Structures are given as C-alpha cells and as structure tokens.
Amino acid sequence: MSREDLKEETLNLHRTFRGKIEVTSKLPVDTEEDLSLVYTPGVADICQAIVDNPDEADELTSKGNMVAVVTDGTAVLGLGDIGPKAAMPVMEGKSLLFKKFAGIDAFPICLDTKNTEEIISIVKALAPTFSGINLEDISSPRCFEIEARLKQELDIPVFHDDQHGTAIVVLAALINSLKITGKSKSSIKVVINGAGAAGLAIADLLLYAGFHDVTLVSLEGVIRKGASWMNERQAVMSERTNLNGVDGGLSEAIVGADVFIGVSAPEILSKNQIQMMKRDPIIFAMANPVPEIYPEDALEAGARIVGTGRSDYPNQINNLLAFPGIFKGALNQKVRDITVDMKVAAAEGIAAVVSDEELCPEYVIPSALNKTVAQAVAHAVERTVSNKVECFV
Amino acid sequence: MSREDLKEETLNLHRTFRGKIEVTSKLPVDTEEDLSLVYTPGVADICQAIVDNPDEADELTSKGNMVAVVTDGTAVLGLGDIGPKAAMPVMEGKSLLFKKFAGIDAFPICLDTKNTEEIISIVKALAPTFSGINLEDISSPRCFEIEARLKQELDIPVFHDDQHGTAIVVLAALINSLKITGKSKSSIKVVINGAGAAGLAIADLLLYAGFHDVTLVSLEGVIRKGASWMNERQAVMSERTNLNGVDGGLSEAIVGADVFIGVSAPEILSKNQIQMMKRDPIIFAMANPVPEIYPEDALEAGARIVGTGRSDYPNQINNLLAFPGIFKGALNQKVRDITVDMKVAAAEGIAAVVSDEELCPEYVIPSALNKTVAQAVAHAVERTVSNKVECFV
Numbered sequence: 162m163s164r165e166d167l168k169e170e171t172l173n174l175h176r177t178f179r180g181k182i183e184v185t186s187k188l189p190v191d192t193e194e195d196l197s198l199v200y201t202p203g204v205a206d207i208c209q210a211i212v213d214n215p216d217e218a219d220e221l222t223s224k225g226n227m228v229a230v231v232t233d234g235t236a237v238l239g240l241g242d243i244g245p246k247a248a249m250p251v252m253e254g255k256s257l258l259f260k261k262f263a264g265i266d267a268f269p270i271c272l273d274t275k276n277t278e279e280i281i282s283i284v285k286a287l288a289p290t291f292s293g294i295n296l297e298d299i300s301s302p303r304c305f306e307i308e309a310r311l312k313q314e315l316d317i318p319v320f321h322d323d324q325h326g327t328a329i330v331v332l333a334a335l336i337n338s339l340k341i342t343g344k345s346k347s348s349i350k351v352v353i354n355g356a357g358a359a360g361l362a363i364a365d366l367l368l369y370a371g372f373h374d375v376t377l378v379s380l381e382g383v384i385r386k387g388a389s390w391m392n393e394r395q396a397v398m399s400e401r402t403n404l405n406g407v408d409g410g411l412s413e414a415i416v417g418a419d420v421f422i423g424v425s426a427p428e429i430l431s432k433n434q435i436q437m438m439k440r441d442p443i444i445f446a447m448a449n450p451v452p453e454i455y456p457e458d459a460l461e462a463g464a465r466i467v468g469t470g471r472s473d474y475p476n477q478i479n480n481l482l483a484f485p486g487i488f489k490g491a492l493n494q495k496v497r498d499i500t501v502d503m504k505v506a507a508a509e510g511i512a513a514v515v516s517d518e519e520l521c522p523e524y525v526i527p528s529a530l531n532k533t534v535a536q537a538v539a540h541a542v543e544r545t546v547s548n549k550v551e552c553f554v
Numbered sequence: 555m556s557r558e559d560l561k562e563e564t565l566n567l568h569r570t571f572r573g574k575i576e577v578t579s580k581l582p583v584d585t586e587e588d589l590s591l592v593y594t595p596g597v598a599d600i601c602q603a604i605v606d607n608p609d610e611a612d613e614l615t616s617k618g619n620m621v622a623v624v625t626d627g628t629a630v631l632g633l634g635d636i637g638p639k640a641a642m643p644v645m646e647g648k649s650l651l652f653k654k655f656a657g658i659d660a661f662p663i664c665l666d667t668k669n670t671e672e673i674i675s676i677v678k679a680l681a682p683t684f685s686g687i688n689l690e691d692i693s694s695p696r697c698f699e700i701e702a703r704l705k706q707e708l709d710i711p712v713f714h715d716d717q718h719g720t721a722i723v724v725l726a727a728l729i730n731s732l733k734i735t736g737k738s739k740s741s742i743k744v745v746i747n748g749a750g751a752a753g754l755a756i757a758d759l760l761l762y763a764g765f766h767d768v769t770l771v772s773l774e775g776v777i778r779k780g781a782s783w784m785n786e787r788q789a790v791m792s793e794r795t796n797l798n799g800v801d802g803g804l805s806e807a808i809v810g811a812d813v814f815i816g817v818s819a820p821e822i823l824s825k826n827q828i829q830m831m832k833r834d835p836i837i838f839a840m841a842n843p844v845p846e847i848y849p850e851d852a853l854e855a856g857a858r859i860v861g862t863g864r865s866d867y868p869n870q871i872n873n874l875l876a877f878p879g880i881f882k883g884a885l886n887q888k889v890r891d892i893t894v895d896m897k898v899a900a901a902e903g904i905a906a907v908v909s910d911e912e913l914c915p916e917y918v919i920p921s922a923l924n925k926t927v928a929q930a931v932a933h934a935v936e937r938t939v940s941n942k943v944e945c946f947v
Contacts (some may be wrong), residue, residue: 171596172614179582180616181592184659185578187571187648194555194769199574200647200874203845207630207643210565211573211635222567222642223573225713238598243605245682249615250600253844257579266577268661269616283676289638307653366917394832450595472586481593511869530589533741 181253182260182269192496195553219292219495228267228488230294231284231540233275236358237298239449248298255297255322257483258396262536263485265492269297272532276553277303281310281438288315292495293488296321300391301358302392314393316498318491324362326480329487329504330526331363333511334478336359337525338466340517342441344419347415352409354453354495355425356384361394363422368401369501370508372430376403376414379424383407385415412437419443423453441465466522480531482511486538493539494546503542510534510541574646575653575662586852588779603802612888616716621881623648624677626668628693630718630749632842641691641835648690648877655928656878658885660688664816668896670696674703681708685888686881694751695785706920711884711892717755719873722880722897724756724815724838724920725763726904727871730918731859733910735834737812743767744833745811747804747846747888749777749819750771754787756815761794762894763901769796769807773818776807807832812836820844825855834858850901865868875904877929887939896935903927903934 162170170207175181189197197203198245211218219225236240236246251268259267270287284294284307294317296308311319320326339346352370353360356379364375377384377398383518384391385406386399407413417420420443422429430453435442444459446452449470456467456474468476487507491499512525514537527534555562568574581592590596604611611828612618628634645662652660654723663680665673677687677700682820687710691699697714704712713719732739746753749772757768770777778799779792808814808827813836815824823846826833834902837852839845842863849860849867861869865867880900884892907920907930920927 162590167590167596168599171591171599174581174591175600175614177749179580179613179618181579182616182659183580184575184620184649186574186653188567188650190654191923192653193923195872197555197560197651197865198564198567200644201631203560204643204647205633206561206564207568208630208633208636208640211640211643212633215639216874218639218642220572221568222576223646224639224642227577237601238594240598240601240605246608246611246617247604249617250597251593251609253616254597256599256710257581258583258590260577260579261583266575269683270680272679273682274679277594279679282672283679283909286665286667286672286676287663289666290642355766371625373577381588403792460905472590481589481832514859530584532587 180250181257192545219287224268224290225292226264226266226492226510227291228259228265228295229270229284229287229291230259230267230295231272232297232298233272233299235275235303238296242300243355245273245381249311250451251295252423253395253460255295258481259485262481262532263539265485265488265491277306281314282301284311285314286492288317292317292492294319294489298323302394305394307342312498316497318488318496321358321498322480322482322484324358324461324503325366325470325489325499327359327424327447327478327522328362329483329508330478330480330511331460332366332505332508333482334445334468334526335367335420335477336508336512337515337520338443340520341522341525342419342443342465344441346370346372348373349419350376350417351422352376352378352411352414353422353424354378354429355423356395357422357424361398363424364398364402366501366504374404375417376407378414382410401408414499419447423447427451428454432458435462435464436457444468445478449522451542466525468526475523476526478526482527482534483507483538486510486535487542489535489539490542496546500545503545506541506545509537510538565705568643573643574650581806587738597803597872600688611682616659617683618685619659620659620684621652621658621688621885622663622677622680622684623652623688623690624662624663624665624704625690626665626673626692628668628691628692628696629893638666648688651874651883652878655874655925656882656932657876666697670699673700674707677704678707681710685710685799685885686902687712688877688881689855691716693739695787697751698787705891708929709817709890711889713880713883713892714751714878715873715877718759718897719876720817720840720871721759722757722876722901723796723873723904724870725759725901726838727838727861727869727919728760728813728899729905730908730913731836734915734918735833735836735858736814739763740766741766742812743769743810744813744815745771745804745807745817746767746817747771747822748816749788749791752817754791757791757795759894759897763898767797769800771804771807771809775803780925813927814838816847818845821847823847825851828852828857837861838871859918861919868916869919870922871919874922875920875927876900879903879928879933882928882932887936889939890907893938896938897940899934903931906930
C-alpha cells in the first residue's frame with residue numbers, strides 16, 4: 162500500500178469506528194436479578210469484601226488485569242510535543258495491543274499537564290484503579306524523574322516503554338546475533354547512536370547483561386567523562402561507558418566497533434563508517450520510518466546482520482515483542498516492580514522463540530505479530546520471580 | 555433469592571469474571587497491514603489530523619464516546635467513606651450500565667485523594683481523554699465545590715449523579731403522580747427529608763421546574779432562615795424554601811404536606827405522620843435497602859402513591875433511568891454543559907415513557923431495566939439543545 166493509500170485507509174478506519182478501543186461489560190444486565198448482582202444491592206458485598214481485605218480488589222474487580230497507558234503527549238512518535246489530545250491515537254493503539262497480545266485490559270490516560278511533579282502526583286492518585294503503569298512518549302529527561310519517583314512511591318509496577326521496551330528487544334536481537342557471528346558479549350564493542358531515553362536505557366541494560374564496552378554518541382558528540390554539555394543521566398553513564406575515552410562523534414566512535422545501534426535520525430550512518438567496523442558488523446538502524454542506513458546499503462557495505470524498526474525489512478526491532486509479555490508476567494505474579502533481572506529474562510525469552518534451526522542473519526528476532534512471544538516473555542518474567550522466592554527459602 | 559444467597563452469588567460472579575468490565579479492541583490485528591493501520595506508521599496520520607484540528611479527537615479516537623466515572627470513595631452507597639479501592643465495584647457497575655443502556659464507553663477512575671483542590675486539578679488534567687465526567691459517591695459538601703468548579707473550568711459536561719440523577723428521576727415520578735392525584739405543582743407542598751447532596755439537588759430542581767412550596771428537613775431540623783447549624787448550601791436553600799417558616803423536625807414539617815420525599819434513613823416516617831398529610835399523599839421513600847417507611851405500611855396509612863429505591867416494590871426510583879440517556883444526549887450534541895433545562899427535559903422524557911393508558915398508582919415511573927428510556931431521555935435532552943439553537947436564529 163502506498164503511503165497516501167495507507168493514510169486514507171487509516172483515517173477512514175478510525176473515523177468509521179471512532180477510535181480503536183471500547184469499554185465493554187463481561188456480564189449481562191437484562192433481569193432484575195442481573196442488576197442486583199452487578200449493581201445494587203449485591204455490589205455492596207463486593208465493596209465490603211475489599212474493605213475487609215484490600216488485596217481482594219485484584220480478584221473481585223477489573224483492577225487486577227488493568228494497566229494505565231499514561232502520556233503527556235510531549236514526545237509522540239517522530240511528531241514530538243503534540244499534546245495529550247493528539248497523542249490519544251497512539252495510546253489507544255497501545256491499549257489495543259495489550260489486549261490482543263496479552264489479554265491485558267489497558268486504558269489510555271492522556272494528561273493535560275507537562276509538570277513533572279503534577280504528573281507524578283496524578284499517577285499516584287490514579288493507582289487504585291490499576292495494577293500497572295505503562296509510561297509512554299514522555300519527553301527526556303523528565304521521563305527519568307517521573308519513572309524513578311513512581312517506581313519508588315507506588316507498590317505496582319511502573320515501566321517506561323520507550324526506554325525499557327526498546328532496550329529489551331535490542332538485547333534479544335543482540336543475543337541471537339552474537340550466536341551467528343560467534344562473538345561474546347564481554348569482548349565486543351557496541352556503539353549506540355542517540356543518547357536520549359532509549360539510547361541510555363539500552364546502554365544501561367547491555368551493561369547489566371554483561372556487555373562490557375559500550376559507547377554512546379549524542380548529537381553533541383561522544384558521551385565522555387567531563388563533557389560540559391551532558392545532562393545528569395548522560396553524566397552518570399559517562400562513568401561506565403566509552404572505555405577508551407574517545408572524543409569526537411560517530412565517525413570516531415564507530416572505528417573498530419562490532420555493533421551499531423541507532424535510535425537517532427534518518428540516514429546518518431554511511432557505508433564508509435560500516436567499513437571501519439570489525440568483521441561481521443551488526444547494524445540495528447531503528448530510526449523510523451527512515452532508518453540510520455537502509456538495509457540494502459548496510460549489507461552492501463559488509464554488514465552481516467541488519468535490523469530496523471520497519472515491518473517491510475527482516476528483523477523488525479519492535480517494542481510490541483516486549484511490553485505485553487512483561488506486564489502479563491508482572492500481573493500474574495503481582496510484583497511490585499519490574500526489575501532489571503526481569504528485563505534481561507524477557508530479552509532471553511524473546512530470543513529463545515527463534516530456534517537454533519531457524520536462526521539466520523535475516524531472522525534474529527521473532528515477528529512482531531507472533532502471538533506466542535508474549536506468553537514466552539511472561540513465563541521468563543515469572544520464572545525470575547519464582548527463582549528469587551526459591552533463593553529466599 | 556435470600557440476602558445470603560445473593561451475597562454468595564455476587565462474590566462468585568465477581569471472582570470468576572474478575573470484575574465486570576474490560577477494555578476491548580474494535581479492530582483486528584492479525585497482519586502487518588492491520589498493525590500499520592492501527593499502530594505505526596499509520597497512526598501518525600491520525601495524530602497529525604488532530605494536531606491540525608483538535609475537534610477531530612472526538613471523531614477519530616474513543617474520546618468522543620468516553621465518559622469518566624470519578625470517585626474518591628468517600629460516600630459509597632450506604633457504606634460511607636470506604637476509600638477508592640473498595641469503591642471500584644460500584645464504579646465498574648456504573649461503567650457497565652453506561653454501556654448496556656446507552657452504548658457509552660465509561661471508565662472508572664477511583665482517586666486516592668480526598669483533597670478537593672487536588673481532585674479538581676486531576677480531573678482537569680484527565681479531561682483530554684474523555685468527553686464527559688460523571689462524578690459519583692463523593693461526600694457532601696465537597697461534592698458541590700468539585701462539581702461547580704469543574705463545570706466552570708472544563709469544556710465537557712460534568713454531572714454529579716448522586717445529586718442530579720436522583721433529582722431527575724424524582725421529578726419524573728412526581729410529574730406522573732400529580733396526573734393521578736389531579737394536583738398542580740404550583741399549589742402543593744413538598745417535604746424532602748434529608749438535606750445532603752441528593753435532598754438539596756431535588757429541592758433545586760423542583761423549584762426550577764415550577765414547584766413552589768418545598769421544605770427540607772435535615773437531621774438537625776427543618777432548614778429555615780437563620781438556623782445556625784446549616785452549611786453554606788443549606789443556608790442558600792433556606793432563602794427559597796420553608797415558605798411558612800416552620801421550626802422543628804419532620805413531625806412539624808409534614809403537617810399538610812402533599813408529597814414526602816425521603817433521601818434519609820430507614821423507617822423514620824410513621825403511619826401517624828402520613829395521616830397528618832393532605833388527601834392522596836405521595837410517598838417516595840428512597841432510603842436503601844430499608845426505606846423511610848415500607849410501602850405496605852404507607853398504603854395502610856392512606857398513601858395514594860408509593861415509590862422506593864427497591865426493585866421488589868412498584869415504582870422504583872432508580873438513577874439508572876437518567877444518567878445513561880442524559881450523557882447520550884449530551885455527547886450526541888457535544889454540549890459543553892448539562893444545563894437545568896436538560897435535566898427538566900430528561901425528567902419529562904422519563905415520565906412520558908409511561909403512557910396515559912398505563913399510568914396508575916403502581917406505575918408512575920418506567921422499570922429501571924426498560925432499555926427504551928435512555929433513548930427517550932437522550933432525545934429530550936437533544937431537543938433542548940436544538941430548541942436553543944433555534945432561539946438564537
């Protein structure tokens with residue numbers, strides 16, 4: 162379908178159905194008896210049961226399976242700060258995907274405020290309605306503060322998908338790619354181009370997962386100790402990355418790298434730069450819709466494995482592989498927090514969906530539409546929790 | 555079904571289904587093309603269309619048909635201040651009824667704060683997600699301030715159902731009752747027992763609708779000019795009610811009354827008191843589950859028409875007759891506010907569902923389960939709007 166046809170069909174579809182989600186009833190209300198069961202007077206007994214034991218709210222109401230998809234509309238897709246009303250189609254889409262891929266009820270919350278403290282206090286006040294919070298499309302660096310504070314102050318899991326969803330799927334794709342190139346995570350050099358929310362989260366997760374040599378490159382240049390232009394989060398990361406103290410930009414950082422991960426801008430990686438990398442370069446060019454380099458060019462320049470954010474090329478690095486299963490596992494186990502161990506387990510769960518027989522340079526990551534992935538991820542997350550319980554015993 | 559059986563079945567039902575509502579998708583997501591239409595890259599065009607024209611949010615997203623059912627859990631049923639988690643079963647029930655009776659998507663929002671200013675600012679921040687706000691089970695007098703401020707500061711309708719829903723259905727029942735007793739609204743005396751949110755709203759609406767002589771009785775006594783114990787709202791109402799300056803309590807106020815409306819406590823109206831009323835007393839005893847007087851006793855004492863809040867007696871005065879249709883009309887017409895004229899029109903719409911042939915003392919108000927009522931109410935509300943437009947022309 163051409164871009165123009167897609168636009169027309171998308172608009173028609175949204176207008177005809179008036180959006181994508183609806184709130185439906187699981188029970189009938191046709192008789193007096195139905196009404197007395199779902200509403201008064203019967204409902205008073207359900208209220209009382211929750212007064213007696215607040216944990217019952219998870220079992221007796223929709224709360225136990227309900228996730229909020231929260232945004233302030235400040236960093237939506239490639240569109241930027243388009244505000245809460247215009248962000249709704251994305252949040253609704255996310256809610257729909259939660260349901261389709263993990264059976265989770267998710268509701269879009271588009272907030273008419275950009276004030277960090279206000280967003281934190283609103284989400285805290287909303288918490289009794291939900292069992293998980295998926296933060297979405299909130300601009301950096303505010304997203305860090307908002308997520309960190311909510312994780313600390315709420316007893317339900319909080320997950321900023323733009324950071325961790327992306328990081329998990331990248332890690333999954335890397336785990337499988339390294340099997341093909343026969344390299345080990347502790348000995349390779351990874352360059353991440355883009356040092357916003359996603360880039361920083363990828364660096365964080367890779368380092369935790371045992372990758373050793375990671376270098377971040379921002380628009381201002383390579384993240385390095387002492388650079389004056391870094392934000393707080395970048396400064397912290399400068400202590401753990403760029404082991405050789407490289408100065409300059411992408412051209413300097415890319416020399417001798419094994420992996421290029423792009424969460425940045427269209428067509429900023431050249432064939433020449435790929436030729437400066439080590440043998441069997443791995444290229445994940447995730448800028449959307451135009452990647453950092455087109456796959457055909459990357460392959461021509463010698464890349465062994467290429468992934469993008471697009472569905473029309475092999476190896477689509479899509480958050481959809483992570484967030485439904487992560488939340489499914491978290492809700493099933495009623496965890497208070499989504500830990501880094503769970504994120505690593507989720508990545509391993511995604512990677513393991515591709516069997517050794519199937520694994521090849523064009524297939525290092527399952528299709529975004531593979532509905533078995535969410536279950537695999539949920540199981541991996543759940544095992545992390547039960548393992549931990551076993552350790553305590 | 556016995557009260558104990560009802561309790562057990564209600565608990566089983568809620569536990570089996572894990573609550574009553576779910577968030578479902580209106581569209582399939584099975585192919586790459588589906589995904590490109592409901593999510594990226596297609597969704598960006600929907601966002602852009604709303605950036606270009608914010609009103610399109612009503613047509614292109616679920617917002618246009620979405621109502622928030624907001625509570626802080628401070629005045630839930632007869633249970634009182636049970637908090638936001640325990641209030642959820644009621645709010646979910648309400649959401650379900652919105653869908654079943656009016657096709658409206660409604661989502662429960664249970665807030666973990668009792669601070670009036672915080673509730674106001676949270677609901678304002680949530681507004682981009684919704685096209686209407688139904689306030690529910692918020693304690694008096696905070697509910698007055700919250701509703702008044704939100705009506706003023708938001709451009710979507712705000713409706714506190716405990717006040718106005720009840721008032722509308724009472725007015726509907728009164729309109730039909732007066733046809734039977736042959737009395738006129740301007741010449742009769744109405745006593746409302748209970749001067750909280752519901753009682754005050756009933757008084758307000760009756761006065762607006764042309765009733766002349768209304769007296770409110772609170773636990774402290776008859777609402778009368780200069781009484782020291784009144785709250786602000788009661789003081790305002792004391793200027794417009796109790797035309798004869800009656801002092802004392804219900805026993806004093808009831809003498810010579812034509813109508814008793816109870817939104818108060820179990821069994822506080824005696825047969826003796828009914829015998830002090832004018833001929834053909836109309837008794838709406840709405841305390842739940844035990845009414846101010848049981849219908850059999852009221853009839854024995856000479857009452858002509860008796861209504862309660864219960865489904866097992868004739869003439870159930872149930873908010874369910876009002877709120878689905880009110881919001882349906884408001885959303886259809888995209889009104890910014892639910893006006894008093896709309897409330898009166900809604901009451902007339904409900905009353906008109908009972909035909910002259912059907913009308914009798916045991917049937918002055920349609921069944922709560924009559925699914926034609928919401929449509930009749932919606933039409934009545936919509937006509938108010940289009941009439942107003944015609945007046946401007």
